[in-house]
Amino acid sequence: EDQVTQSPEALRLQEGESSSLNCSYTVSGLRGLFWYRQDPGKGPEFLFTLYSAGEEKEKERLKATLTKKESFLHITAPKPEDSATYLCAVQTDSWGKLQFGAGTQVVVTP
Amino acid sequence: DAGVIQSPRHEVTEMGQEVTLRCKPISGHDYLFWYRQTMMRGLELLIYFNNNVPIDDSGMPEDRFSAKMPNASFSTLKIQPSEPRDSAVYFCASRAPPGDTGELFFGEGSRLTVL
Numbered sequence: 001e002d003q004v005t006q007s008p009e010a011l012r013l014q015e016g017e018s019s020s021l022n023c024s025y026t027v028s029g030l031r032g033l034f035w036y037r038q039d040p041g042k043g044p045e046f047l048f049t050l051y052s053a054g055e056e057k058e059k060e061r062l063k064a065t066l067t068k069k070e071s072f073l074h075i076t077a078p079k080p081e082d083s084a085t086y087l088c089a090v091q092t093d094s095w096g097k098l099q100f101g102a103g104t105q106v107v108v109t110p
Numbered sequence: 111d112a113g114v115i116q117s118p119r120h121e122v123t124e125m126g127q128e129v130t131l132r133c134k135p136i137s138g139h140d141y142l143f144w145y146r147q148t149m150m151r152g153l154e155l156l157i158y159f160n161n162n163v164p165i166d167d168s169g170m171p172e173d174r175f176s177a178k179m180p181n182a183s184f185s186t187l188k189i190q191p192s193e194p195r196d197s198a199v200y201f202c203a204s205r206a207p208p209g210d211t212g213e214l215f216f217g218e219g220s221r222l223t224v225l
Binding site for chain 1: 214
């Protein structure tokens with residue numbers, strides 16, 4: 001059975017304090033690994049897709065990396081507006097359905 | 111682009127009542143997904159469509175749940191009769207062709223409370 005596990009469950013950071021979120025996966029065939037951001041009361045908002053081990057993508061203070069077993073979302077010098085729940089998801093079929101992890105809730109304080 | 115549009119945003123109903131949630135996908139997207147989010151179980155896939163045809167409904171929890179997509183711009187998720195354990199946020203998402211990968215675009219969700 002495919003599994004997606006995110007850690008930690010929650011992370012509290014001071015503004016400017018860099019950190020990393022982990023997404024480990026056990027799947028039968030990875031077609032893509034996705035990172036989303038979700039703000040309270042909103043739907044998930046797409047951040048990145050990674051397709052193969054060694055791939056990296058960046059957007060502002062966020063950088064996502066992928067290995068054969070896990071993905072990391074690095075937050076560099078975070079700001080309070082980076083506070084959100086970060087979700088990772090895997091796609092293993094050709095239809096595009098995503099299986100999500102439980103998420104990491106990030107709080108950045110000034 | 112208006113994005114994925116869901117209605118109602120909030121619904122409070124009593125146990126046993128019928129609930130209908132609505133979704134308008136992004137124009138040109140031919141994949142549509144219904145997810146449910148709870149604190150205990152996170153985001154769960156309920157059902158998805160391609161070109162208005164249901165592909166996989168194995169995530170639908172019970173026969174009380176049904177979903178339709180009568181045309182490319184409209185889908186409904188119906189719960190009849192509703193139960194308190196159905197309380198959750200229900201999300202609709204759509205994806206653009208072509209290819210077999212690509213991000214899902216989510217709506218703002220419909221928060222359902224069954225008393």
